Amino acid sequence: MKIINLLLGAALCCSLSSCFKDEPLNAECDIEQAYVHVDDPTDIFFAASDTLVNVLSDADNVVFEIKDDADVSAMAPMFRLTEGATITPENGSVHDFSDGKSVVYTVTSQDGAWQRTYNVSFRVAYNVSEYDFENIRYVDGDMGGGYYEWSDLSSSGEWIGNWATGNPGFYLTAALGSTITPAEEFPSAPVDDGHSGRGVKLETKSTGPLGTLIGPMGIAAGNLFIGEFDASKALSGSDGAMQATSFGRTFSGEPLQFTGWYKYTSAGQCVDGNRQPIADTYDQGDIYAVLYRNQDANGNAFTLHGDDVKTSPQIVAIAQVPQVTDTDGWTEFTVDFEYRQELDRDLLANRGYNLAVVFTSSIDGASFRGAIGSTLYIDEVKVICADNQE
Numbered sequence: 001m002k003i004i005n006l007l008l009g010a011a012l013c014c015s016l017s018s019c020f021k022d023e024p025l026n027a028e029c030d031i032e033q034a035y036v037h038v039d040d041p042t043d044i045f046f047a048a049s050d051t052l053v054n055v056l057s058d059a060d061n062v063v064f065e066i067k068d069d070a071d072v073s074a075m076a077p078m079f080r081l082t083e084g085a086t087i088t089p090e091n092g093s094v095h096d097f098s099d100g101k102s103v104v105y106t107v108t109s110q111d112g113a114w115q116r117t118y119n120v121s122f123r124v125a126y127n128v129s130e131y132d133f134e135n136i137r138y139v140d141g142d143m144g145g146g147y148y149e150w151s152d153l154s155s156s157g158e159w160i161g162n163w164a165t166g167n168p169g170f171y172l173t174a175a176l177g178s179t180i181t182p183a184e185e186f187p188s189a190p191v192d193d194g195h196s197g198r199g200v201k202l203e204t205k206s207t208g209p210l211g212t213l214i215g216p217m218g219i220a221a222g223n224l225f226i227g228e229f230d231a232s233k234a235l236s237g238s239d240g241a242m243q244a245t246s247f248g249r250t251f252s253g254e255p256l257q258f259t260g261w262y263k264y265t266s267a268g269q270c271v272d273g274n275r276q277p278i279a280d281t282y283d284q285g286d287i288y289a290v291l292y293r294n295q296d297a298n299g300n301a302f303t304l305h306g307d308d309v310k311t312s313p314q315i316v317a318i319a320q321v322p323q324v325t326d327t328d329g330w331t332e333f334t335v336d337f338e339y340r341q342e343l344d345r346d347l348l349a350n351r352g353y354n355l356a357v358v359f360t361s362s363i364d365g366a367s368f369r370g371a372i373g374s375t376l377y378i379d380e381v382k383v384i385c386a387d388n389q390e
Contacts, residue, residue, distance in 0.1 A: 025111035028082035031055045031118055034062045035078050044070040046125065046250070046351045047294075049301035055118075057232045058139075058168055061161060062120045065250060065351075072097040072122040084110025097122040100156065125351055127253050128152045128162060129383040131260075133200050135159070136190045138183060139168075143175040147186045150200070150224065162249050164227050169234030169244065170207065170220045177210040187222035187361070191377065195261040195330045199379035200224055202361040204267065204283070204370040206275065216273025217241060219372060221365020225358040227303075242306035242366060248354030250294060253385035254343060255355065258289045258319035259334045260381030262359075263327045267373030270364070275372075283371035285324035286363040287333065289383060291317040293347070294354040304356060306366040316341045316353065324363070324376065355383065 035052040038044055044066050045051055055062055066072060076094045079087055087107050089095070095103045102121035109115070135153055140146045147167040151159045165188035174181045183189065191201045202222025212218045214235055226249050233244040262285075270281040292314045296302045304312055310320075317337040347353065359378050362370025 025109075026082060026084045027109050027111050027114055029085050029107040029109035029114045029116045030057060030082045031062065031079050031087075031105070031107060031116075032082060033080040034064070034120065035080075036064065036075055037078070044072065044122075047301075048299070049295065056228060056230050060116070060118055062118050063161075064122045065125045066122050068124050070122070070124075075122065077120055079105070079107075081107060082109075100158070123154075123158075123160075125250055125252075126154070127251055127385075128160070129253060129255075129385060131163075131357070131381040132197065133190070133194065133379060133381075134198050136198070141171050141175060145171070145175065145180040145183070147171050147183045148188070148190055150190075162226050163224060164229040164245075165222075165224050166220055166229055166234065166244075168229060168231035169241070170205065172231060172235055173207045173210045173214075173217075173220070177208045179208060187220045188224055189222075194377070194379035196380055199377055200359070202285075202359060202376040202378070204362045204365060204372055204374045206372050212274055215368065217368050218273050218275040219271065219362070219365070219368055219370050221360045221362035221370050221374075222376065223358070223360040223365065224378070226356050241368075245306045245309075245366070247290065247304040247309050247358065248292065248294070248356035250351040251291065251353055251355035252348055252351050253355075253383070253387060254348065255289065255291055255317060255319070255337045255383050255385050257334060257336055257384040258357075258382075259332070259384065260287075261330050261332055261379050262287060262321075262324065263330050263377045264324050264361075265375045266326055267371035267375075270362070270369050270371050273368035278369065281369075283374045284363050285374065285376040286320075286358070286360045287324055287376075287378070288318060288320035288358050289337070290315055290356045290358070291337065291353055292356070294352060303354070309356065309358065316343065330377075330379075357381065357383065 041048040073096045075097050076092050078092050102119045105118045107116050136148050150163040151161050167186050187205045189201050191199050204221045207220050227247040230244045264285050266283045270278045270283050317339045319335045319337040321333045361374045361376040
């Protein structure tokens with residue numbers, strides 16, 4: 001809701017020249033941050049930075065990642081809300097989050113006209129290293145239509161929300177351009193005829209008139225990655241959009257190999273963000289996995305984004321399929337992780353590393369360069385670790 005209000009508000013400001021004596025009350029009802037205060041964070045969390053969760057504008061689940069033996073039977077989460085909003089249960093009230101319990105919070109906008117509900121929980125961290133892409137759900141859009149999202153499931157069958165796509169950003173460009181695109185025609189969409197069961201289809205698409213108007217962001221590569229996508233940054237220009245992708249989730253395994261199945265069809269010559277042809281180019285896809293340190297030298301939380309996902313000095317190991325070009329059908333890949341630094345075993349045991357797995361239909365799609373129609377299918381992916389952790 002916050003995204004829609006910001007975009008529509010900006011458009012309204014551009015069209016009005018008169019002044020108003022009284023500003024209208026805020027219609028936003030979002031949790032922007034959630035945090036807890038504890039005497040010793042390491043009793044419950046792997047790092048002090050884990051006591052704070054930045055909440056995406058389209059999220060409805062707030063999850064704190066905790067140690068296996070953490071006592072969360074009396075936790076008092078605090079929330080930073082959009083201006084003027086209120087929350088129930090009360091901000092800072094104590095609740096029992098043990099044994100996977102969650103608490104539903106309701107946020108009401110300053111003007112009293114809007115509400116949102118959030119499920120808040122404290123979840124034991126664990127590794128997921130096999131990905132079959134069978135678990136999907138449909139997300140209703142605020143302006144009609146919607147799109148699909150993916151997740152792996154916990155051992156108890158819980159949706160953990162570890163996969164993200166650029167679909168929320170594509171939805172905004174389509175909906176604000178007065179176009180309702182069927183979910184099956186989004187850049188990232190499920191298919192029933194994967195290599196085994198369901199698979200994922202990633203296709204580079206045009207973003208229509210709005211993409212070049214706010215851009216140059218005239219194309220959207222189909223993508224799927226472990227991490228988060230912040231739709232509020234997706235339409236902030238090509239530079240800002242690089243920060244919309246946050247790659248990786250905590251991981252405590254030692255990855256050795258990256259395997260899976262794909263098929264790919266290139267649409268040929270690439271275009272730029274204004275959808276103008278780029279001479280002497282031929283599009284290809286990209287498939288890779290990255291292990292990196294999730295704290296900087298000062299102990300601050302660190303996340304890879306679109307501008308440094310392969311180049312950051314925080315990267316410890318990377319596995320990349322050398323060339324993702326045209327195939328005759330489903331093709332198996334197996335690539336080794338190449339280590340740039342030694343693993344710190346203590347850091348590994350305390351989940352001081354993140355693992356990102358990334359797929360895209362256009363290798364330069366993050367820079368809004370690719371061939372409209374290039375298509376990558378993926379399925380049955382694994383990260384094989386030294387200890388065979390799941």
